[in-house]
Amino acid sequence: MSTHDTIPDLEERLRAALSARAELVQPEDLEPLAAPVVELRPAWRSPWVLLATAAVLLLVLGVVAQGIGGRPRSDDDLAPQPDAPRVTLPADVGRDWATGLESTPARVDLDGDGTKERVRFLAEDNGTFDGRVRLQTTLSSTGDEAYGVADVASTIGLVGEGVIDADGDGDQELVVYDPSLEDGLAGAPLVFDHRDGLLVQAVADEPDLLRRGDVQVPGSETAFYDRYRTYQYWIDGGTLYSGQSRDSFARAGDYSTQLPGTLLDTWAWRLDEDGVLHPEPAGCKEQVFDVQDCGPGSGDQVPDLTPATDAVGADEVDGVDGDALRAATDVPDPRVAVVQPESMFLDGEALVVTSATDPTRVQLLVQREDGIVALDPVGEVPLGDTDDNRTWLTAAGQVVTATPVEDGTWQLWYWHAVRGDRVVALPAVTVGQNRLP
Structure with a gap:
């Protein structure tokens, strides 16, 4: 008998055995399950499903509302801002540095307990007197050390320089003056705030607004002069302020057309919880000898334009050879002003020559050891006196040219000697027709 022949017989025997065992089980042998049967509920009635569904609905509603009334979101809304200022915590260095040369300890209530801490300045000795400084103190409220490095x-x-409360938390921040080595820039304030035993240096959100000195206006440089704006900062009533001149001013070397009474746009600086200083507009101020509130007439300063009228002939100028003077000038019938121009800044006599017969002619001469030299006028306006290019010498010694502007005012130009026996007119203020002589 083969293996295939035995399979039907084996199946029959198994069916018979299973049937026999089933017949042995009676109804009384069956018992309920140990755990009660739980009624199944639809999936939508589950609390977790309900919560998830509600969250999805809120999300959808938010997207719809934003699409209807809000502005479109972009990747920039979620992306980190790489240009945002960040505060750097100071490293614990410089404990053995000596007190900075000619440095004076500062007094400031860093922890807000009403007692001022004594902050010492320890300087890094690198042989060049620049680099790092450590601010070191002991807190009066706890006796713990606090330090900062900058x-x-x-x-x-x-x-x-003073103390402020820029974050309004009741304690004080220390302001330290840091001079600048850049041309024209006097420096900027360093602000230190006590945070958990560290004197953290705050960073300005717009540092170009928080500085002191004269800063060149980008793109203003010409062959003979450039323009600059004046920046200033100060502390008043526990608040740090800064200002920028509304107007820019022309300069050539050390000579400038800026007048006393400069109008400033100003800002008050606030410190946020991240240690960043933010500017808030604070209105108009006027800088004369100090900074004061703007009032009626602020910024209306105009130089004395009264003309110097006294003149003498070529042979009547003290200390000047008449023949040499006539040889140096091509002005017919020369007349020499008695007042000497103050803006030439050259050795020897400086002379303003006009003509007794040709009122349009004006010439500037300087006396040298080897004789008298006529200065060559260069720049944007001619040196002459006509209806639309008025030129005169003021009683204060300023050679002025006035040219008309489309709005009806007149642009003033101040003449100033530069290298190479040349003289150039620098733009100054604008004035009304009624201000001209």
């Missing part, structure tokens, strides 16, 4: 342009003469 890079400065000079470690000599470090002092506290």
Whole structure:
């Protein structure tokens, strides 16, 4: 008998055995299950499903509302801002540095307990008197040490310029003056805030607005002069302020057309919880000898334009050879002003020559050891006196040219001697027709 022949017989025997065992089980042998049967509920009635469904609905409603009334979102809304200022915590270095040369400890209530801490300035000795400075103190409220470290342009003469409460938390921040080595820029304030035992240096959101000095206007440089704006900062009533001149001013070397009474756009600086200083507009101020509120007439300063009228002949100028003077000028019938121009800044006599017969002619001469030299006028306006290019010498010694502007005012130009026996007119203020002589 083969293996295939035995399979039907084996199946029959198994069916018979299973049937026999089933017949042995009676109804009384069956018992309920140990755990009660739980009624199944639809999936939508599950609390977790309900919560998830509600969350999805809120999300959808938010997207719809934003699409209807809000602005479209972009990747920039979620992306990190790489240009945002960030505060750097100071490293614990400089414990063994000595007190900075000619530096004076500052007094400031860093922890808000009403007692001022004494902050010392310890300077890094690198042989060049620049680099890092450590601010070191002991907190009066706890007796714990607090310190800060900053890079400065000079470690000599470090002092506290004042104290402020820029974050309104009741304690004080220390303001330290940091001089600048850049041309024209006097420096900027360093602000230190006490945070958990560290004197953290705040960073300005717009540092170009928080500085002191004269800063060149980008793109203003010409062959003979450039333009600059004046920046200033100060502390008043526990608040740090800064200002920028509304107007820019022309300069050539050390000579400038800026007048006393400069109008400033100003800002008050607030410190946020991240240690960043933010500017808030604070209105108009006027800088004369100090900074004061703007009032009626602020910014209306105009130089004295009264003309110098006295003149003498070529042979009547003290200390000047008449023949040499006539040889140096091509002005017919020369007349020499008695008042000497103050803006030439050259050795020897400086002379303003006009003509007794041709009122349009004006010439500037300077006396040298080897004789008298006529200065060559260069720049944007001619040196002459006509209806639309009026030129005269003021009683204060300023050679002025006035040219008309489309709005009806007149642009003033101040003449100033530059290298190469040349003289150039620098733009100054604009004035009304009634201000001209």
